[in-house]
Amino acid sequence: MDLITKESGQLGKNASLQACEDSVDALLEFLEQAKANVTDKQYMAQVHTMYTSQVAPQIIQTPNDVHKAISRYGKALDRTFKLNVNSAASSIVQIASDNDDSKEAVESREELNRAVAVHLLRLGEFDTANIFLGESATKLPPLLVEQFELLYDILRSMGERNLQPAIDWASTHQRFLDCRGSDLEFQLRELQFKMLLSQRDTSAALAYARTHFQRYQRHYLKEISQLVTSILYSYTGNSPYEKTGGEVSGDDHAVALKTVQQTLIKEFCTLLGLSSESPLVQAVSSGTVALPILAKMGGIMKTKRTEWTSSNELPVEIDLPPEFQFHSVFVCPVSKEQTTDSNPPLMLPCGHILAHDTLKAMSKDSDRYRFKCHYCPEETTFPHTRRVYF
Structure with a gap:
């Protein structure tokens, strides 16, 4: 009887699968003891009372707790990993369909096919690479x-x-x-x-x-x-x-x-003029890190009915691990915008660096207009600035 009480007490301590197994073991042992003392009427009366008040409620409650925990776990997985890739990307980049025959779309597909083919070569999958090159009509x-x-x-x-x-x-x-x-x-x-x-x-x-x-x-x-x-x-x-x-x-x-x-x-x-790591692997790995953040941002934009209009910048800052950081990022200290190919960093004769668009605005879009640097009194004109490469 003490053993049954101890096992029943343990059942109430947790709602795990192990507790469910323990409750079944306790029930089996309870029945074995009842079977061994079936002729003792006084003992059987105590057994019936204990079963009704302690064992039976635990046998019913423990599987219910386990079922609730499993249900919550499934919902947590859905909330964590249910990502709408299209919502994460559509507000940031334009995804070209296979039916798009524009020059940019064709070049993008060819570039992606070459990346896949070179990736297969990096893996040593030469037969697969040859089949892919033939079916995609990609040239290497x-x-x-x-x-x-x-x-x-x-x-x-x-x-x-x-x-x-x-x-x-x-x-x-x-x-x-x-x-x-x-x-x-x-x-x-x-x-x-x-x-x-x-x-x-x-x-x-x-x-x-x-x-x-x-x-x-x-x-x-x-x-x-x-x-x-x-x-x-x-x-x-x-x-x-x-x-x-x-x-x-x-x-x-x-x-x-x-x-x-x-x-x-x-x-x-x-x-060979290639990176030591496969660009395809790096893109997928870094995308895996960034995708949840972008998906959440895409959902927020959809809710607020707004769109991210800049194709050269992300709508939110994403901290990637050091292995995915290949170059410095320059932010114009005046406009607070990150420089891009269309808005590159330019250095003034005094050595200070500002973005192209900022300097254009300061020079009033004139090659003859003299303007002062934001950090020192030296004056210059736009043609005296030089492109900086990081």
């Missing part, structure tokens, strides 16, 4: 496709612990990498040295260091010294350079290999 430079095929051949070889194709590519483009200050070639040489040392081939590792590390002494002397010195500790297992040099275990090799592969992809794409 054949050299671009060949270069991505080469990239994935190199990455595949690296996954098979063959770094030579990657080293050959880095050596071929050594001047480009040096101009960028990239350490890709040294990373590849370093990883190759560690792989030789992990095979207990100290002679080959030392010969490799003598042959290939000399040209890197100016910038990586400390790292080379630790790598070569780690040969002395290759059999003891207590190298003081365990984190920076010496042989690599399976997990360490996988981490180091992934790091070098990411550097290779970055430099490879830069050489």
